[in-house]
Amino acid sequence: MPLTEAEAPRDPYDLFNRWFREAHEAGVPQPDAMTLATAGDEGPSARMVLFKGFRNGDFLFYSNYGSRKGTDLVHDHRAALVFFWSVTHHQVRVYGVVRRLRRAESVEYFRTRPRGAQLSALASRQSRTVRSREVLENRVLELAARYPDDVPLPKDWGGYALRPRWIEFWESREDRLHDRLRYHVRTTGTWRVERLAP
Numbered sequence: 362m363p364l365t366e367a368e369a370p371r372d373p374y375d376l377f378n379r380w381f382r383e384a385h386e387a388g389v390p391q392p393d394a395m396t397l398a399t400a401g402d403e404g405p406s407a408r409m410v411l412f413k414g415f416r417n418g419d420f421l422f423y424s425n426y427g428s429r430k431g432t433d434l435v436h437d438h439r440a441a442l443v444f445f446w447s448v449t450h451h452q453v454r455v456y457g458v459v460r461r462l463r464r465a466e467s468v469e470y471f472r473t474r475p476r477g478a479q480l481s482a483l484a485s486r487q488s489r490t491v492r493s494r495e496v497l498e499n500r501v502l503e504l505a506a507r508y509p510d511d512v513p514l515p516k517d518w519g520g521y522a523l524r525p526r527w528i529e530f531w532e533s534r535e536d537r538l539h540d541r542l543r544y545h546v547r548t549t550g551t552w553r554v555e556r557l558a559p
């Protein structure tokens with residue numbers, strides 16, 4: 362279905378969910394992978410993270426609060442996301458403000474992770490230099506022995522929620538005359554749509 366003002370839903374989440382489902386059904390590898398761009402003292406930086414769904418319209422992801430992205434987000438709460446679904450020729454860009462989830466919310470998600478991933482999160486001071494892989498592996502073994510049952514949520518690990526200010530949908534068209542529709546949120550919570558030149 363072409364991306365036209367007439368066809369596009371009023372609610373950008375309806376369009377996002379439709380495109381996300383289509384990407385999944387079309388066999389896009391890892392459709393939940395998104396680029397997260399942040400800005401900090403040392404300038405901009407970007408990396409992939411996993412999209413973990415919505416909460417009250419916010420895009421959720423999880424990470425280490427002491428990582429580069431974590432310190433960037435303390436410096437500047439604004440961030441951008443990019444999804445690219447090659448098979449369905451779709452890109453979604455999101456710009457907004459990020460806050461940390463409450464600890465209880467992060468605990469809830471952490472408990473759903475496999476034990477190995479929980480231990481790795483606890484062992485890894487993400488983005489800090491480490492002398493060798495062996496150091497990390499030994500730390501995981503130590504922690505596995507210390508926590509034979511439940512692994513506690515690391516102090517410096519948890520969720521983030523990005524509240525969008527705008528969401529842009531891009532669909533490729535012939536001769537590179539692509540479609541771009543950008544949804545801006547109004548203070549009332551409704552959305553205004555504008556077309557951007559490709």
Ligand SMILES: Cc1cc2nc3c(=O)[nH]c(=O)nc-3n(C[C@H](O)[C@H](O)[C@H](O)COP(=O)(O)O)c2cc1C
Pocket residue numbers: 391394406407408409410411412422423424425428429430431487488
């Ligand atoms: C497909 C993919 C998904 C990833 N998902 C996450 C994630 O959800 N959370 C995370 O902290 N790192 C994730 N990573 C690792 C990050 O890209 C990055 O290496 C790490 O978070 C450190 O980034 P920083 O130093 O910029 O904070 C993922 C990497 C890839 C390739």
